[in-house]
Amino acid sequence: MAKVRISSDIIKPFSGQGDVVAWLKKVRLMARLQQVDDVASLLPLYLEGDALALYMEMEEEDQGNIDLIEARLKQAFTDDAFSAYRKLTMVRWTGERVDVYANKVRQFVRLTGFEGAEMERLTKLAFIMGFPDVISLELRQAPNVEALTVGKFLARARVLTTTGNESQNVVVAVRPPRSVGASPTKSGPRTSVTCYRCSIKGHMAKDCRKCGTCCYQCGEFGHWARDCSGNATGDKASAPAFSLTKM
Structure with a gap:
């Protein structure tokens, strides 16, 4: 019988x-x-590649037995139960269609060797826990969750993954811009006071950056009276004399 080749x-x-x-x-x-x-x-x-090389190493009589060929390929290119379980614990939903994700989970569960009811239970647990926390929590809170099959969760997961995160309320706190020249305090920015030295609103004379501190002993800016150099010798500097001149 001639060999039949199916399109690649x-x-x-x-x-x-x-x-x-x-x-x-x-x-x-x-x-x-x-x-x-x-x-x-x-x-x-x-x-092709490694798979073809593996086939070529088989005994000629075994190459004519499809069951032996499949068994050899599975032995060489499938994960053992330990590797499959490790991959199962790491599989996560990454935005693909829910059915594709569920099939990926079921594939790893099958390779771990679980069958029947235990396979269904492990598939359900891995499927639910592979979603982000918000979706996973919604699925776990379904009524009679223990009795539901993976098929039942698929329908619910399709809805949750297509509606997005509309149920999540995000609150953003916006801080109002600070006024130029304002000096913030515990009760808010000071905008009502006016410096009598420079006539600029927003600060007091003692905090004036333009005028600085003023010594009442000598009348000079830049230091307080207690730090006046006149106190170091016990002599008080005389205050500057002011004269009134008629204009």
Whole structure:
């Protein structure tokens, strides 16, 4: 019987990368649809790289047995139970379609060796906990959550992932701009006071940066009376004399 080759647009060559189990299922499906009985002769046409090298190392009589070929490929290119479980604990929803994410979770659960009710339970737990906290919490608060199947959670997760975060209220505190020249205090900026030295509002004379501190002993700016150099010798500096002159 002549070998039948199916278009590579339908079945992509397998080199050892990706899900070998899913790929083998696709080969089986296309062979059945194309009514190909000798799948063992068809499958090697779509192997390349490491996968093809592995096939070529098989005994010639084993190369004619599709079950042995599949078993050898699965043994070489699937994770063991420990590796699959480790990947399962790290899988997270990253924005893809919920059904695609659920299938990824189920794939790792299957590789860990769980079956039946335990497989369903582990899939449900990993599926829910892989979502961001907001979505995960919504799913966990569903009524009768323990009895719900993954299929039931899929419908709810589709809604939660498509409506976005509209339920989350974000409060942004906006601080009003500070007035130019204002000096903030515990009760707010001081805008009512006016410096009698420079006539600028917003500060008092004692805080005037333009005038500085004024010594009442000598009348000079830049120091207080207690720091006046006249006190160091016990002599008080005489206050400056002011005269009134008629204009």
